[in-house]
Every structure is written in C-alpha cells, then in structure tokens.
Amino acid sequence: MAATKDPRPCSIADALALVGEKYSLLVLREVCLGNGRFDQLVRNIGAPRDILATRLRRLVDAGILTKRVYSERPQRFEYRATPAGLELEPVLMTLKEWGDRHIRKGTDLPMAVEHGCGNELVPVVTCRACGGEVRHEDLTAHAQVPGWTVTGPSAA
Amino acid sequence: MAATKDPRPCSIADALALVGEKYSLLVLREVCLGNGRFDQLVRNIGAPRDILATRLRRLVDAGILTKRVYSERPQRFEYRATPAGLELEPVLMTLKEWGDRHIRKGTDLPMAVEHGCGNELVPVVTCRACGGEVRHEDLTAHAQVPGWTVTGPSAA
DNA sequence: CCAGTGAGTAGGAAATCTGGACCCACGATA
DNA sequence: TATCGTGGGTCCAGATTTCCTACTCACTGG
Numbered sequence A, B: 001m002a003a004t005k006d007p008r009p010c011s012i013a014d015a016l017a018l019v020g021e022k023y024s025l026l027v028l029r030e031v032c033l034g035n036g037r038f039d040q041l042v043r044n045i046g047a048p049r050d051i052l053a054t055r056l057r058r059l060v061d062a063g064i065l066t067k068r069v070y071s072e073r074p075q076r077f078e079y080r081a082t083p084a085g086l087e088l089e090p091v092l093m094t095l096k097e098w099g100d101r102h103i104r105k106g107t108d109l110p111m112a113v114e115h116g117c118g119n120e121l122v123p124v125v126t127c128r129a130c131g132g133e134v135r136h137e138d139l140t141a142h143a144q145v146p147g148w149t150v151t152g153p154s155a156a
Numbered sequence C: 001c002c003a004g005t006g007a008g009t010a011g012g013a014a015a016t017c018t019g020g021a022c023c024c025a026c027g028a029t030a
Numbered sequence D: 001t002a003t004c005g006t007g008g009g010t011c012c013a014g015a016t017t018t019c020c021t022a023c024t025c026a027c028t029g030g
Helices: A011-019 A024-033 A038-045 A049-061 A089-102 B011-019 B024-033 B038-045 B049-061 B089-102
Strands: A065-071 A076-081 A111-114 A123-127 A140-143 B065-071 B076-081 B111-114 B123-127 B140-143
Touching: A011 A024, A011 A049, A011 B024, A011 B089, A024 A038, A024 A049, A024 A065, A024 A076, A024 A089, A024 B011, A038 A049, A049 A065, A049 A076, A089 A111, A089 A123, A089 B011, A089 B089, A089 B123, A123 B089, B011 B024, B011 B049, B024 B038, B024 B049, B024 B065, B024 B076, B024 B089, B038 B049, B049 B065, B049 B076, B089 B111, B089 B123
Parallel strands: none
Antiparallel strands: A065 A076, A111 B140, A123 B123, A140 B111, B065 B076
C-alpha cells in the first residue's frame, strides 16, 4: 500500500532537498568565489548568523562543503567546496546567465565571469552525445519507476 | 551612506528570489513535462494546495508561467511555461544530472530524458565562446559594482 | 439526486526566519 | 593591566511561512 500522496521520485527534488533551502546556493556561490569564512558569508549573503550556521552544517554533512582549520591558535575555520560542490558551480553559472538576461535584462550586470579561454563566460547547456544546445522542444522524458508515468502516478 | 549590511548584488540571488522558494522549481519541472493542471501539480510535487497556489501566482507574475483556460464551462486552467520559463529547463536538467550522480550515485534513476539526437541526455555546461566544458578552475569572477569586490564589500 | 473532479479557501499547529544580543578565545593597543 | 576588535559561533522572542486537514463552490456524468 504505497501512500498515494508521495511526490514523484526525482533527482531534481533530491538535489533541491540538499541545496534548495534559502541561502544554500548563495553559500556555494561565495565559497566558489573563495570566500569561505563565516563573517564573509554573513556579510556577502546577508543571512542571519544562526541560519547560516545551520546551512553550513547541512552542506558539510551532505558532502558539498568541508570545514578546514586555517589557524590553530586562535582556532579559525574556512569552508571550501568539495568536488561535488564544485560540480554545482555550472548550475550557478547557468542560473546567473538566466538572471542576467531575464531579470537584469542584460544591463548593469553586477558580476562578470571570465572563462579560461579569455572570453566572458556565457554558459550554454549542451548534450554530451551530440554537442547540441539543450532546448525544451528536443527533450522527451521517460519515467522509470513503477507506479509513475511522466504525467503522474499510474493507476497501479 | 549605503547600508553596509546589504548582501552582494548578484543575478544568482535575483533568480533565486523568483524561483528559489520551496516547490517553485518542481512546479517548473512538472510544467515542462506537460503537467500544468493544479491537481497534477499537487499530486506530483506533494506540496500543500495553498502553498502551490501562492507559488503559481508568483511565477505567473514573474513571467515564468502563464495561466490558460482549457475549459470554459466549468472553468479550468492550465499553467504553461513562457519562453523565459522554458529557458530555465537547462538549469533543471543540470541539477538533475548532478542529483543522478551525487545522490542517486548513478543507480535506480527515476527518470531519463532523451535528447532529439536520439541519445540519452547528459547535460554539459559549456562556454559559448570556446565550446569548452565549464569547470571551476577555468573561471575568474570580476565584481562590477562600486563598493563590491569579489571577496566582499570594499572599504568604501 | 448523488458521487466525483478541479480549483481553490479557511484555520490552527508546527516549523522557519529574523535581527539582535551574547559568549569565548585570542591579539593588538595603550 | 584594561580595553577593543575580530572570528566563529549560540541563544532568544517575535514575525512570518509552511503544513495539514477540512471545507467550499461550480460543474459533469449517471
């Protein structure tokens, strides 16, 4: 008797359960920029200190950040992204590009990112197999869990 | 006297202010799958109905969704993604891929997406200028707002 | 008439968020 | 020595959100 009210099993939901809370992705942004200290995070994100402490614990537990000592006496810590955390950076860059275009409308961009090739980074999501840009009309989803179709729970 | 406690101006933060609330991106996932009706959203996302109603209003206001009538009598609505909404789908796909690898560890994936090229979609974020994959070590950020550096607010 | 469906509202309890105050260890200043 | 400043937090009261269950309203189909 599977509870019929369970939501769709989905890696997007799983990922958001880890990094979808308020401030979590901004923490990752700052850490990727190299700002891993508590006070920097508080200032640059604008989050309350205790909430930030909670988020940091969660992200460390999830294996997205690590807490490092950078000074023994006095004890001082710094958060850094693990490889898994760094692999979320492309998500952030894609989101930034969307915000640049749709919210800032391409003007007064507060931050530019330069790619190693020397140009300004404009991220494009592509298909590994064919290299083509990913666009909605080229995608077809297939649910692979019994009890679920793309449109919803099946009539069991 | 700029308030020194304002957070860093950033398109990522802007974007998350619109779509970063709980369930918002899951709404977009369902809508992109073609499930734009209220009850489908409730079932597939597992969100409380009132919260969902709030999110839908917000996403419509933000120009990410539109509300369409698909039946006059009785009045029935369907939510669809606007072009701006569809352009967030690559973000979702990238997030899904991250979740597939880091949370599901590549096993028991609940959903597969096929690309128009005939292969299973594995999204890769690339640089528009050079086509290379975006990786953390190739990125350099530059703050472009007076009062801010990459590391934090400048000393005025 | 009755049951069912789609799209919500209503209301109270539970959780989360907020801004600020506070703590502790240390180093620097005076 | 006393005091200040800094880094990294914790704790608290109050406001806001979110959750959950139930209810409404309009309509359809039998």
